[in-house]
Amino acid sequence: MNMILKGLCGLWLAGLFCVSPVKADPKSAEPPHEDSGFFILPDGVDALNMRLTLIREAKRSLDVQYYIWHQDKSGRLILSALLDAAERGVKVRLLLDDMNLAKDRDLFRDLDRHPQVEIRLFNPLKYDGKGLSKIARTVELMVDFKDKNRRMHNKMLLADESMAVMGGRNIGDEYFDLAVxxxxxxxxxxxxxxxxxxxxxxxxxxxxxxxxxxxxxxxIKVAESSAHAKEWTNLRHDLGLDRSQNPGDFLAQSKKPSALLDIQKQLIWAPADSLADSPEIFNGDAEGVEDQLKDWPEPQKSLLIESAYFIPTHALLKQFQGFLSRSVHIEVLTNSLQSNDVLMAHAGYMGKREDILKMGIVLFEWRHDLNKSSGGKSANPYGSQAGLHSKAFVIDEEYVFIGSVNLDGRSIHLNTESGLMVHSRDLAAHVTDYIKDGMNPKTSWAISLACPKSPCAEDEKIVLWKGQKDGREVIYEDEPEEGFWLRTTAKFLSHMPFKSVL
Incomplete structure (x- = not known):
């Protein structure tokens, strides 16, 4: 019977969640045996401060893995902190996906000369994207689409093999509320x-x-490192990564205590698992996040989702339909056309939006023109526009996933992903509050289907966007606050036959 149940579980969410017959009791306060501690970071400045804290506290090793690393204020600040750690004897390993690195390869190649720093590129392209090679790089992506479009989307900073930050953020000012x-x-x-x-x-x-x-x-690495070790101070200056770099005034806005001991006093302790695609999935069959989630619960009452890109596959929609038939309440917060940073992703979502609504899923679309970008906590001191980039879900107000996984074909079929699944009602309550705050009518549009006339057939219903603006309820019959040409382009692209890789 257990084998039969496990086989049935594999069908859920195209393998993205499943039933476990055993449920452990969530804990908080003092850590029981094998429970781990957790602390969520919805605020961008807090998230940057936490990374810098871990780097400062590291004594032996720093293992760092990211999809995007920009050479802006935050990117250079973290690199400077990593070099400080390396110069006090900490071994620094930096693994970066090559898709967005392009012209910054030379900088990371120079950093790799430090005797305590080692940098590797994941699935690198042949061309670096500088000058005319930018065209060659684009051609390479088109010609070798299957292999070169499979990217490492994981995001993690791990200190001393004992403390880590994971989630949705890449390294760049726009992820830490610092972009203009x-x-x-x-x-x-x-x-x-x-x-x-x-x-x-x-x-x-x-x-x-x-x-x-x-x-x-x-x-060669040893020779290069030895040759440059004595000159490292000058090289570091030439790279613009002087030891004098400091967090600056913007870190004073952090709401979380900077001392690691203070943070540790606030941890929620609970059973959990780290989930990640095996890198071997690029080379054939290997275990992925979808397989590891089979040991976790299928929703019985509610499923609350926040996903930057929400383009559910046919199999996922079928599973949602099964949940809805059992009276599971499903709510989803995703990007609007205005807030989405990838037009093709929104087009893929548009092509499925009416089907999603007809099923009975409650949809919200995040608004762009806000003064808050981090879950309603602190105002962005530099900019006023905010897109949604979170990837999280809560099952039955009890189980929480936070990671890099979007609910789209690219995350499921092309990229490697990672995240944490935690069994804790306390943590679930915090993440639920975060998502629900994003769904309120001042920050998101509530999406629904309605008849333009009465009576009307099912296929005559139109999509409506409802929210609040300047203290008044407003209703739109088309993508809110965007121009004709962008809406038209998105509608045209929504009919293109490549949603499975968006």
Missing amino acids: DKSFRDLDIYTEGPISRKLTATFESYWKNENSVPFFQED
Whole structure:
């Protein structure tokens, strides 16, 4: 019977969640055996401060894995902190996906010369994207679409194999509420405890994978490092990463205590698991996040989702329909056309939006023109526009997932992903509050189907956007506050036949 149940479980969410017959009691306060500690980071400045704190506290190692790393204020600040750590003897390993690195390869190649720093590129392209090679890089992506579009979307900073920050944020000012023109609403989670063992093992599996390519061969690396060790201060100055770099006034806005001991006193302790695609999925069949989620619960009462890109596959829609038939309440917060930073992703979602609404799923679309970008906590000091970038869901007000996984074909079929699944009503309450705050009528549009006339047939219903503006309820019959040409382009693209890889 158990084998039959497990087989049935594999059908849920195209393998993204499943039933477990055993439920552990969530805990808080003092850590029981094998429970880990958690602390959510919805605020961008807090999330940056947490990363800098872990880097400062590291004594032995820093293992860092990211999809995007911009050379802006926050990107250079974190690099400078990593070099400070390296110069006090901490071993720094940095694994970066090559898709968005392009012209910054030279900087990271220079950083790789430090004797305590090693940098690898995941699934690198042949061309670096500088000058005319930018065209060659684009052609390479088009010609070798299947392999070169499979990217490492994981995001993690792990200190001393014992403390980590994971979640949706890449490294860049827009993820930490520091960008002048835009910022992202996003969500990270700090963790420590036994779960760190699995985080360490996962990083090692990526680091040693054949798709992780070093800048230098080992023998050349030693020679390069030795040659430049005495000149490192000058080289660091030339790179604009002087030791004098400091967080500046913007970190004074952080609402979370900067001392790690103070943070540790506020941890929620609970059973959890670290989930990650095996890097071997690029080379054939291997275990992915969808397989690991089979040991976690299928919703019985409610499913609350926040996903930057929400383009459910046919199998996922079928599973949602099954939940709805059992009276499971499903609510989803995703981007609007105005807030979405990827037009193709919104087009893919548009093509399925009416079907999603007809099923009975409650939809909300995040608004762009806000003064808050981090879950309603602190105002963005630089910009006023905010897109949604979080990836989280809550099952039955009891189980929480926070990570890099969007509910779209790209996350399921192309990219590697990672995240944490935690069994804790306390943590679930915090994440529920975060998502629900984003769904309120001042921050999002409530989406519905309505008849333009009465009576009307089902296929005559139109999509409505309802929210509040300047203290008044407003209703739109088309994508709110966007121009004719962008709406028309998105509608045209929504009919294109490539939603499975968006």
